Amino acid sequence: xxxxxxxxxxxxxxxxxxxxxxxxxxxxxxxxxxxxxxxxxxxxxxxxxxxxxxxxxxxxxxxxxxxxxxxxxxxxxxxxxxxxxxxxxxxxxxxxxxxxxxxxxxxxxxxxxxxxxxxxxxxxxxxxxxxxxxxxxxxxxxxxxxxxxxxxxxxxxxxxxxxxxxxxxxxxxxxxxxxxxxxxxxxxxxxxxxxxxxxxxxxxxxxxxxxxxxxxxxxxxxxxxxxxxxxxxxxxxxxxxxxxxxxxxxxxxxxxxxxxxxxxxxxxxxxxxxxxxxxxxxxxxxxxxxxxxxxxxxxxxxxxxxxxxxxxxxxxxxxxxxxxxxxxxxxxxxxxxxxxxxxx
Amino acid sequence: xxxxxxxxxxxxxxxxxxxxxxxxxxxxxxxxxxxxxxxxxxxxxxxxxxxxxxxxxxxxxxxxxxxxxxxxxxxxxxxxxxxxxxxxxxxxxxxxxxxxxxxxxxxxxxxxxxxxxxxxxxxxxxxxxxxxxxxxxxxxxxxxxxxxxxxxxxxxxxxxxxxxxxxxxxxxxxxxxxxxxxxxxxxxxxxxxxxxxxxxxxxxxxxxxxxxxxxxxxxxxxxxxxxxxxxxxxxxxxxxxxxxxxxxxxxxxxxxxxxxxxxxxxxxxxxxxxxxxxxxxxxxxxxxxxxxxxxxxxxxxxxxxxxx
Numbered sequence: 001x002x003x004x005x006x007x008x009x010x011x012x013x014x015x016x017x018x019x020x021x022x023x024x025x026x027x028x029x030x031x032x033x034x035x036x037x038x039x040x041x042x043x044x045x046x047x048x049x050x051x052x053x054x055x056x057x058x059x060x061x062x063x064x065x066x067x068x069x070x071x072x073x074x075x076x077x078x079x080x081x082x083x084x085x086x087x088x089x090x091x092x093x094x095x096x097x098x099x100x101x102x103x104x105x106x107x108x109x110x111x112x113x114x115x116x117x118x119x120x121x122x123x124x125x126x127x128x129x130x131x132x133x134x135x136x137x138x139x140x141x142x143x144x145x146x147x148x149x150x151x152x153x154x155x156x157x158x159x160x161x162x163x164x165x166x167x168x169x170x171x172x173x174x175x176x177x178x179x180x181x182x183x184x185x186x187x188x189x190x191x192x193x194x195x196x197x198x199x200x201x202x203x204x205x206x207x208x209x210x211x212x213x214x215x216x217x218x219x220x221x222x223x224x225x226x227x228x229x230x231x232x233x234x235x236x237x238x239x240x241x242x243x244x245x246x247x248x249x250x251x252x253x254x255x256x257x258x259x260x261x262x263x264x265x266x267x268x269x270x271x272x273x274x275x276x277x278x279x280x281x282x283x284x285x286x287x288x289x290x291x292x293x294x295x296x297x298x299x300x301x302x303x304x305x306x307x308x309x310x311x312x313x314x315x316x317x318x319x320x321x322x323x324x325x326x327x328x329x330x331x332x333x334x335x336x337x338x339x340x341x342x343x344x
Numbered sequence: 345x346x347x348x349x350x351x352x353x354x355x356x357x358x359x360x361x362x363x364x365x366x367x368x369x370x371x372x373x374x375x376x377x378x379x380x381x382x383x384x385x386x387x388x389x390x391x392x393x394x395x396x397x398x399x400x401x402x403x404x405x406x407x408x409x410x411x412x413x414x415x416x417x418x419x420x421x422x423x424x425x426x427x428x429x430x431x432x433x434x435x436x437x438x439x440x441x442x443x444x445x446x447x448x449x450x451x452x453x454x455x456x457x458x459x460x461x462x463x464x465x466x467x468x469x470x471x472x473x474x475x476x477x478x479x480x481x482x483x484x485x486x487x488x489x490x491x492x493x494x495x496x497x498x499x500x501x502x503x504x505x506x507x508x509x510x511x512x513x514x515x516x517x518x519x520x521x522x523x524x525x526x527x528x529x530x531x532x533x534x535x536x537x538x539x540x541x542x543x544x545x546x547x548x549x550x551x552x553x554x555x556x557x558x559x560x561x562x563x564x565x566x567x568x569x570x571x572x573x574x575x576x577x578x579x580x581x582x583x584x585x586x587x588x589x590x591x592x593x594x595x596x597x598x599x600x601x602x603x604x605x606x607x608x609x610x611x612x613x614x615x616x617x618x619x620x621x622x623x624x625x626x627x628x629x630x631x632x633x634x635x636x637x638x639x640x641x642x643x644x645x646x647x648x649x650x651x652x
Contacts (some may be wrong), residue, residue, distance in 0.1 A: 175447035
């Protein structure tokens with residue numbers, strides 16, 4: 001077994017101690033070097049003894065084993081390890097900014113046209129819950145992806161920047177499910193904030209903003225220009241999971257929309273189609289529809305992606321306990337072979 | 345080599361204190377064999393709710409010699425309090441404005457996610473104020489309602505300066521209709537007792553001067569000297585009353601250490617099985633045995649007469 005992790009690509013000898021204070025005990029390792037009266041043999045005249053080079057080496061081995069035994073235990077107590085480090089890898093996936101519509105209407109149930117949507121916190125049909133569960137499964141299944149999470153109402157909420165920790169993204173998605181609906185739906189500022197998550201970030205493959213929204217947002221012309229520029233500059237694709245009301249016409253239908261809500265949604269859709277980068281809409285009117293949309297996104301966002309995998313801290317404590325065991329065994333063997341008293 | 349010789353070698357090895365090496369070896373082997381054991385310990389699940397209303401921009405704290413806002417200091421204090429090497433806390437963030445809260449992160453384990461948690465904490469600022477008003481009493485009640493949707497139900501650390509906007513007449517302080525003790529936690533008072541002007545910010549968080557007395561709703565309507573809603577100080581009496589209403593503790597944020605009362609309140613702890621590294625126990629005992637074996641002569645009992 002290699003002491004510093006045989007699989008590490010660069011033999012970077014970074015070591016740290018989880019309990020560094022234990023190193024204060026290190027001077028104990030000097031104890032075996034003290035001369036002990038018990039080890040002395042009584043002999044009538046030292047000059048009569050021949051020079052014994054082998055004997056001197058045997059003696060040194062014994063002391064070294066004792067020093068090693070104590071030192072390794074002290075080091076083991078200090079719990080040495082290699083601090084967490086990043087390994088560059090190439091996987092398949094994408095950098096995804098999830099832009100989650102947190103407006104009040106997301107608390108509605110998905111219902112058929114004409115039905116009045118109910119707003120119940122615990123309803124399985126609540127748009128917010130459906131979207132949240134689908135997202136949670138997406139993150140779970142795609143470990144190579146990097147996620148950042150934003151919510152938006154009247155203002156954008158940067159929940160987490162790009163994170164190495166899937167646990168934190170999941171916690172953000174879970175929190176999105178229990179939050180209160182925010183007043184307003186300023187999608188424009190939400191998108192600008194989502195785009196800015198990529199600013200100053202090295203381009204590593206595929207970049208997506210995953211918009212989860214039931215629509216009904218307006219974007220003014222100035223903001224549209226900023227969004228268009230930003231999407232082009234940072235080369236970001238846009239995927240929109242559109243949680244639409246059941247039985248509403250599809251966004252691409254020929255007819256000019258009549259319902260007030262639909263007019264806004266179609267306007268959003270038409271603006272997105274003018275974006276310089278890839279845009280896809282996934283229309284979902286049921287929990288199954290949302291799942292299908294997510295599955296479709298999973299299939300599509302599979303380009304090679306360079307990413308840094310964070311390897312957790314590696315503990316080497318056991319290595320030092322092994323060393324201590326070996327040293328103690330050597331010490332026992334050494335004692336078996338040496339004469340320490342003429343009386344015994 | 346026959347059996348007698350082996351026995352002689354073994355006897356030789358174990359004589360004169362050498363036998364101490366045997367229990368040391370057993371202990372070391374034990375440390376290797378059982379790296380971690382589940383131990384039941386106190387663990388904490390907290391949701392920290394930050395008031396992000398404009399009065400939290402008042403700079404009445406000092407950090408490294410420079411004035412910092414209440415919100416900035418609250419964030420700093422929480423980040424400091426998390427530097428706790430015992431991995432016994434799960435923590436999440438939320439913000440409060442208007443009369444509601446928005447949960448940002450459900451509680452996650454601190455040790456594994458420390459840097460990601462700090463990055464998320466760093467994002468919290470006044471721009472997250474999704475409403476201009478700041479009805480703290482309502483916000484606290486909403487918090488208690490909302491966090492019950494999280495499983496397991498976390499405890500709440502509610503960080504605010506107590507500045508209600510619009511001002512709350514005393515008779516509007518209402519009772520809590522939920523069940524006391526179902527959600528537990530602390531109200532942490534942020535700010536100092538000296539009234540100071542409140543910086544005014546635009547939706548993008550830019551400073552645009554201070555709120556003037558005529559621009560804010562004054563209690564009772566008129567400015568007769570008793571009402572100064574354009575100035576903000578820590579309204580501690582109000583917060584103590586609110587905390588009492590919902591069965592929370594109250595503490596004032598003076599330094600990061602002030603949060604210890606809230607974060608490590610035994611009443612909020614729940615027992616959790618934590619995989620605990622206990623190798624130091626057999627390891628330490630083995631070390632003790634070896635140190636005793638090689639102890640300096642000064643510590644040995646004089647047995648000179650027996651030896652002679």
